[in-house]
Amino acid sequence: MGLEQINTLMEVFTAEDPMPFMHPEGDPWKDFREVMRLEWKMDFTYKHVLGKYSKFFIELANKKFVTTECPGCGKVWGIPRPVCADCLTITKWKELPGTGTLVGYSVSQFVPAFMKVEIPYVLSVVKLDGADTPFTHQLRNYGDSTDNIKVGMPVKVAYTEEKVDHPLLLMYFEPA
Numbered sequence: 576m577g578l579e580q581i582n583t584l585m586e587v588f589t590a591e592d593p594m595p596f597m598h599p600e601g602d603p604w605k606d607f608r609e610v611m612r613l614e615w616k617m618d619f620t621y622k623h624v625l626g627k628y629s630k631f632f633i634e635l636a637n638k639k640f641v642t643t644e645c646p647g648c649g650k651v652w653g654i655p656r657p658v659c660a661d662c663l664t665i666t667k668w669k670e671l672p673g674t675g676t677l678v679g680y681s682v683s684q685f686v687p688a689f690m691k692v693e694i695p696y697v698l699s700v701v702k703l704d705g706a707d708t709p710f711t712h713q714l715r716n717y718g719d720s721t722d723n724i725k726v727g728m729p730v731k732v733a734y735t736e737e738k739v740d741h742p743l744l745l746m747y748f749e750p751a
């Protein structure tokens with residue numbers, strides 16, 4: 576963890592004077608601002624806690640879809656909630672089969688570059704079997720055209736095999 580090595584000295588340069596208007600006769604701190612830029616390789620392992628949602632992401636890595644059920648009113652939340660939003664009871668984890676029905680979707684032709692996903696990006700709203708509220712996530716593998724996507728079609732949770740940048744990307748929906 577941490578610093579592996581500092582390699583070669585890459586360059587010596589003078590950082591810009593942030594207040595040139597204060598020094599019309601020239602930068603009095605020019606020598607002080609001379610710095611050396613190094614190449615610095617680092618390798619970090621994060622031990623990251625996603626609070627009460629951690630189990631959801633851990634189980635996604637195990638290819639299981641879990642959510643929460645309220646022992647007070649019996650509601651099963653599609654998106655897990657540590658506390659029932661209806662009756663404020665602390666919920667319990669429950670595994671769902673991962674099958675469901677597409678109840679809505681949106682097709683985006685533009686997504687921010689950091690998302691690293693192909694376009695069109697289809698955001699789907701799915702009513703999972705066994706859940707009372709919908710779950711929203713990307714729909715993939717719908718064929719060569721978004722015209723193939725129909726509200727009411729059966730879908731299922733699929734799990735990513737490749738490495739992902741965020742644990743939420745461990746899953747997506749696809750036609751069942």
Ligand SMILES: [Zn+2]
Nearest residue numbers: 645648659662
């Ligand atoms: Zn409840």
